[in-house]
Amino acid sequence: NPWGLLSSVSLLLLLIFFVDATITVWRRGDRRRALLIGGSMILGAILAWHVPLVIWGIIDIPFFLSFAYSGIVVAMGYELSSDITRAAQLARKLKASQAALRKSEQDMEVAALEAARQRQELTHLARVTSLGELSSSLAHELTHPLTAILSNAQAAQRFLANDDVDLNELREILNDIVAEDQRAGEVIHRLRSLLKKGEPQKHCDDVDVNEVARDVLKLMRNDLINQNVTVDTDLAQNLPAIRADRVQLQQVVLNLLLNACDAMSASDSSERQLLITSKLENGAVRMSVTDRGGGIPEEKLEQVFERFFTTKKEGMGLGLSICRSIINEHEGKIWATKNADCGATFHFSLPINHVRNEAVITE
Ligand SMILES: Nc1ncnc2c1ncn2[C@@H]1O[C@H](COP(=O)(O)OP(=O)(O)OP(=O)(O)O)[C@@H](O)[C@H]1O
Ligand SMILES: [Mg+2]
Structure with a gap:
């Protein structure tokens, strides 16, 4: 009977599939699942041999059929419900770890901002220290125009003490005073900008x-x-x-x-x-x-x-x-x-x- 052959081949393939699944799951370390699949396979095999026993008249009714099916259904039901419970637990854990991740991301952002601030402080401190090394230059840069302004102003006073004031000379003196003052102003401006604290990338x-x-x-x-x-x-x-x-x-x-x-x-x-x-x-x-x-x-x-x-x-x-x-x-x-x-x-x-x-x- 070709249909009988077909059913035997499919039964054999099913058997091979179950054996393979049992071995794979066992190797992965999930012993309980392996036993469940293996057990279902044994029950399936018994069921398969059970029918000819009835046909050959060795037993009267295929009573084992209902027990076997019930066993398989109970075992599968149990597995399914434990899977659902585990999935719920995993979802809860995932949610908790996502919240923890968000918190640590926020902490990292705060730490990065703090690090940037400290770097900025250090840069500013080093700048002020380097300027300290230039004290002789800076003192000179400031005293030189101030001395020039003073001597020009004194010269102007002397001119004004005379009755005969040379206005051109006086104009030149005043121009010198303005120029020297601007020079001192520039030095102060340069210094001020270097001494000022700045925020990175803001200027x-x-x-x-x-x-x-x-x-x-x-x-x-x-x-x-x-x-x-x-x-x-x-x-x-x-x-x-x-x-x-x-x-x-x-x-x-x-x-x-x-x-x-x-x-x-x-x-x-x-x-x-x-x-x-x-x-x-x-x-x-x-x-x-x-x-x-x-x-x-x-x-x-x-x-x-x-x-x-x-x-x-x-x-x-x-x-x-x-x-x-x-x-x-x-x-x-x-x-x-x-x-x-x-x-x-x-x-x-x-x-x-x-x-x-x-x-x-x-x-
Ligand atoms: N032009 C240079 N020629 C030779 N060595 C140099 C030169 N520039 C830097 N160095 C070496 O690199 C080192 C580090 O320089 P860096 O400017 O970072 O620090 P520093 O000059 O020692 O101290 P500071 O923090 O006051 O600048 C120096 O100590 C020096 O040994
Ligand atoms: Mg240096």
């Missing part, structure tokens, strides 16, 4: 890096003279402006120049030469500060940017790590190289995000 401006270098050189002028350091500049003309925090860039250049001067402090005074260059390179403005100091060994070229790395007695080891975080905040790069003859060169490059006046720039 973005169109900045000309050449102007930044010139401003810092003005602040350092007297210290450079006192230390016999000569400065050469090779600044590219028509550099595009970059969107940046001017004060933070001044801090970077100031740190690099202070380090370069420190590195050359032991050199012969004829060797104390600094070179500042700027150029446009691959869509970025690049500034380099070259000194003729002791230089940096190849293996330390990266290490110098680590926080608290210093070889100086009085150093904090913060200058370069702050430079790197400022440049990183501006999506730029900062790195150091060894010069072929002597000394080190520090470079930073900043991408041009925004071009002022849309000037056509040639590299």
